[in-house]
Amino acid sequence: MSEQSIVLQGVGVGRGAVWGPVATVRPAPEVPADEPVPADxxxxxxxxxxxxxxxxxxxxxxxxxxxxxxxxxxxxxxxxxxxxxxxxxxxxxxxxxxxxxxxxxxxxxxxxxxxxxxxxxxxxxxxxxxxxxxxxxxxxQELPEPGVPPLPWPSIIVAPDLSPADTAALDLDKVLGIVIEQGGPTGHTAIIAGQLGLPCVVRATGASQLGDGDIVALDAAHGTVTLDPDDETRAAVETRRAGLAALAEATADGATADGHHIALLANIGTAEDAERLTDAAVEGVGLFRTEVLFLGATTAPTVEDQATVYTRALAALGGRKVVLRTLDAGADKPLAFVTQAGEENPALGVRGFRLVRHAEGLLRTQLEAIARAAKESGGTPWVMAPMIATVEEARQFSAMAREAGIETVGVMVEVPAAALRAKDILAEVDFVSLGTNDLAQYTMATDRLLGSLVDLLDAWQPALLDLVAATAAAGVETGKPVGVCGESAADPVMALLLTGLGVTSLSMSPSAVPAVRFALSQHSLETCRAIGEVARKAPTAAEARAAALTLVDPHVREVLALD
The missing domain is CATH 1.10.274 (Enzyme I; Chain A, domain 2)
Structure with a gap:
């Protein structure tokens, strides 16, 4: 990089890199300060x-x-x-x-x-x-709506923020990547960029100063945006792109260098997402966010409506593993027909499985729809409940699911209490899945969507690693599967650590799978265990990741830009 290059720092989404010209979004129209009161x-x-x-x-x-x-x-x-x-x-x-x-x-x-x-x-x-x-x-004002203009050539979109409507208007054949100055790693822009496999940097301070035609290099792995990149930086970008493209061609199941199997699965939200996985090199679905069917609805979807969607998804996966999470509503995902008003702290209130306390029929209807879909598709779905905190809740959900005809029943571990008592909870169910996003939120007492506190939500926080390790150890002791479907599963280094702890499956955005598959294939199970051990001994998140990196193969670090 030349001495003249200006580098903006943000939070990267994905591992990709790209360079090209900037295209800025059309600004919002101004409201005149002296707007008159209308005569009519x-x-x-x-x-x-x-x-x-x-x-x-x-x-x-x-x-x-x-x-x-x-x-x-x-x-x-x-x-x-x-x-x-x-x-x-x-x-x-x-x-x-x-x-x-x-x-x-x-x-x-x-x-x-x-x-x-x-x-x-x-x-x-x-x-x-x-x-x-x-x-x-x-x-x-009879003006053109604000947003992304038509792109005459492949460009990097730069904006203070992007709404879903802006993102939907993108001509994906001409979008190289996305840079936004606001937002966060769990916001709509980041999620959609991840789904589309576009390199993205959010919270890039100073991005609004970039202008149309400026040449920048976007590095999602390091969260950087470099203005006027020199030849060396451009060459590094092209090398990364070629390397990641080559990794994407691999189709082998997830496994360590010495053959220890780790299921690599996809996170989805709709039947259409499942149908797009038909030819994808994933072993199934580790998280089907069924609440997407409910969000925005004024009344609960019927058994028939739900069964149709679930049947499509199960049929599309053709017998591959599909883990459905029952309705995760409340708090940050309110539903007009069930969410209780007046909760002072909804993130700690009636959400997830707790909805059964006053809307049991909602869960029973969903379980009936899933069971019907299983029969119609010939699939055998795994079904898990979110926000389980106690053994009693796990026992109650297990009984309800089995009564509905669900064969494989599990729960999410998102609350520290569940992680600490994972062995007892696993005595009631067939598997558990760690939702590391919410687990971090509740462990660190930090809103997971508040970008200014993102450092506290780092998946490498020692306290969080301890809870993950406790849950994985319970799975090893009981001989039952323990998956991870939070964002940490998409981090290749964290994937090695999780494997070393005893996690049996990793679920993530499909675009993240190739890098994780490659990292696993280059390390033995013994090395993965050593990574888990040194990371857990570290006193801080930064030191934990740094310690883990010392045991990662140098070639893997170079190809995936992990340093």
């Missing part, structure tokens, strides 16, 4: 409400041509544009004599404040809420 308030109100309707219609039209993951969030954003409270409060302000766009801005600001205070999933939706506002303002 009724006509102005009608024009604003029409703008809401047009925005919702446009978002749904985009959803029709988008991938399943993007389509789901586009539909949710369209529902936001249709939200009666948002429209009604804006109209009321106009009726009282406020300028239309000032009225809209004030209402959206109040909603954004509520979402931010609620935290979690709702806080992440503030970007979508602001996107609706900006689109309505543009429609009202």
């Amino acid at each position: 308030r009724a006509a102005a109100k009608e024009k604003v409400l029409d703008a809401f309707t047009l925005v919702a219609k446009g978002l749904r039209a985009q959803a029709q041509g988008a991938s399943a993951t993007v389509a789901d969030v586009l539909k949710a954003t369209a529902q936001m544009a249709d939200d009666p409270a948002l429209r009604e409060q804006t109209g009321q302000r106009i009726d009282k004599g406020e300028p239309p766009m000032h009225a809209l801005t004030a209402v959206v600001a109040s909603f954004a404040e509520m979402f931010t205070a609620a935290g979690g999933y709702l806080a992440e939706r503030v970007t979508d809420l602001n996107s609706v506002r900006d689109r309505v303002v543009a429609r009202y």
Whole structure:
């Protein structure tokens, strides 16, 4: 890298690297400070409400041509544009004599404040809420909607943030990567970039200063964006791209160098996601987030509706392992028809399996649908419940699932209490799966969607490693499977550590599988165990990862840019 190069630091998503010209998104239209009060308030109100309707219609039209993951969030954003409270409060302000766009801005600001205070999933939706506002303002002013412009050539998209609608508008044949100044590693942009296999850097401070046509090198593995990269940096990018492309061609099952098998699985949210895995080199699905079917719905999906989706997914995988997580709603994923209002701290409230306390029928209906899908598809799904904290809860879920006809029953370990008593919980079920995202959140008392505290949520935090190790040890002792389906499974070095601890399967975004497969294939089980041992002796997260890296093969470190 030349001395003149400016390097922006952020948080990387994936391991890819790319270089090319910048393309910035169209800015949001400005609301005039001196916007006048309309002479005809009724006509102005009608024009604003029409703008809401047009925005919702446009978002749904985009959803029709988008991938399943993007389509789901586009539909949710369209529902936001249709939200009666948002429209009604804006109209009321106009009726009282406020300028239309000032009225809209004030209402959206109040909603954004509520979402931010609620935290979690709702806080992440503030970007979508602001996107609706900006689109309505543009429609009202009869201007082009803000977002990504048509790309004349392959480019790296740079923006303060991207809404799902912006992402859905991308011409993927011409998008090299994504850089955003805001957001976080679990936000919509990061998730969609991971699903699409696009190199991405979020929280890249200073990215908004980049301009159209600037040449940058994006390195997701190191979370860097280099302005005016020199020949050496460009060559390193091309070497990484070629190396990762070669790894993606491998199709062998996951295993260490000495033949110890580790199942490499995919995380999905829809039947369409499952169908896209038909030719993918994964051994099945380790996490089917079934709540995607529920989010945004005003009433619970019927047994028939759910069974149709689950049957499609099971049939698409053709007998491969499929682990379905029952409804994980509440807290950051509220449902209109079940989430309780007024919880002061919803992340610690009625969420996940705890919904059975006041909506048992919701879970029983889902279990019936899964059992029906198993019969119709000929598959044998594994089914697990989220947010299990006690042996009693594990026992209760196991009884309900088996009564419904589910053969293989498990639970998620996301609460420290469950990790500490994993052996007793495994006495009640057939397997457990570690959700390291939530486990980190509850271990470190830190909102996992709050980007400013991302260091506390590091998967290498010693306390978190201890809980993972305790759960894996319980699996080894009882002879039952212990999987990991949190983001840590996608880290090649962490994958080695987890294997060494006794974890039996790793589930991640399909685009992350090749690097993990390669890392495993180059290390023996003995080395994996040694990595786990040295990492757990370290007093800090940084020292734990550094200690693990000393035992990683130098060639693997070079190919995957792990240093």
